[in-house]
Amino acid sequence: MTLPTGEQIAIAHGDQRAVIGEVGATLRTYVQGGVAVLEGFVADERSTGGRGQVLFPWPNRMSGDIWEFSERRARPALDEPATMTANHGVVRWRAFHVDAFNQNRCVLSLLLHPSPAYPFLISIEVAYHLGALGLTTTTTVTNRDEVPIPFGLGFHPYLAVTTPSIEGATLEVPAGAFVETNERLLPTGAILPVAGMLHDFRVAKSINGHEINTTYTELVRDNSGMATAVVTDANGQTVELSVDRNFPYLQVYTGDQLEKGRRRTSVAIEPMTCPPEALRSGKDVIVLEPGQRWAASWRVRRV
Numbered sequence: 001m002t003l004p005t006g007e008q009i010a011i012a013h014g015d016q017r018a019v020i021g022e023v024g025a026t027l028r029t030y031v032q033g034g035v036a037v038l039e040g041f042v043a044d045e046r047s048t049g050g051r052g053q054v055l056f057p058w059p060n061r062m063s064g065d066i067w068e069f070s071e072r073r074a075r076p077a078l079d080e081p082a083t084m085t086a087n088h089g090v091v092r093w094r095a096f097h098v099d100a101f102n103q104n105r106c107v108l109s110l111l112l113h114p115s116p117a118y119p120f121l122i123s124i125e126v127a128y129h130l131g132a133l134g135l136t137t138t139t140t141v142t143n144r145d146e147v148p149i150p151f152g153l154g155f156h157p158y159l160a161v162t163t164p165s166i167e168g169a170t171l172e173v174p175a176g177a178f179v180e181t182n183e184r185l186l187p188t189g190a191i192l193p194v195a196g197m198l199h200d201f202r203v204a205k206s207i208n209g210h211e212i213n214t215t216y217t218e219l220v221r222d223n224s225g226m227a228t229a230v231v232t233d234a235n236g237q238t239v240e241l242s243v244d245r246n247f248p249y250l251q252v253y254t255g256d257q258l259e260k261g262r263r264r265t266s267v268a269i270e271p272m273t274c275p276p277e278a279l280r281s282g283k284d285v286i287v288l289e290p291g292q293r294w295a296a297s298w299r300v301r302r303v
Helices: none
Strands: 008-013 016-021 026-032 035-038 067-069 072-074 097-102 105-112 122-131 134-143 149-151 158-160 170-172 175-181 187-193 213-219 227-232 238-243 249-253 266-272 286-288 293-302
Touching (some): 008 105, 016 122, 016 134, 026 134, 134 286, 227 249, 227 266
Antiparallel strands (some): 008 016, 016 026, 067 072, 134 293, 175 213, 249 266
């Protein structure tokens, strides 16, 4: 039987289990002690709401207007009718190659060829590793083209709760500012402080009554350079997601627009290297010279 996310790669460490699908290198499930750490989906489903997907070569939304870089022109195909935007890049529906696999680690890669949406030759390698710190994801990107290449990267995990919904849960996001967006969820150009705003989750507070779909930035980091967001449910389960310095943005989404049965049942906390519309605006876009490599990591765990 061919599954919507292709071949399933299962890794384990102690009581932790994760399954990654070859299509999109999608993180389909992650559980510890039989309890979900991330809200995933079953093997015969496809991902909806970006669940578990790799967002590349741009995270979040872009308008359908033409953009240019290195004297090449591109126009993303619009795939989100509600906002008339191109959402989350192009690799999440493409089959990756399984490069390495052992008990607690797997590595998948994709050579992305030029297309009208992204006219560059670039490779992406995604490594998933289970260990004492939980699930760590490390991504390596290499410019395979003859010109400088821009890109952005993101991921779309949904942090799980052990209750039927996120009501009663608390959220902590160590961010001093957020990106103001318009009705299409595209940036207005303003970065606003969270102080005094409903967006302020620097100290853990209840999610009740908050419909969040916000790009946070100005992240506060520990001595190792990691910034950590935390969700604690009404039963006391705590899941934390940490990003290294190469991820200066976190998109937080409470799933209020998702399909029935998925609405407000988990909290998406999405590591992002850049804000929405970045390939056009140039804001925090990563640029690689020919042959140059770049890498970044994030992790998630139950504590």
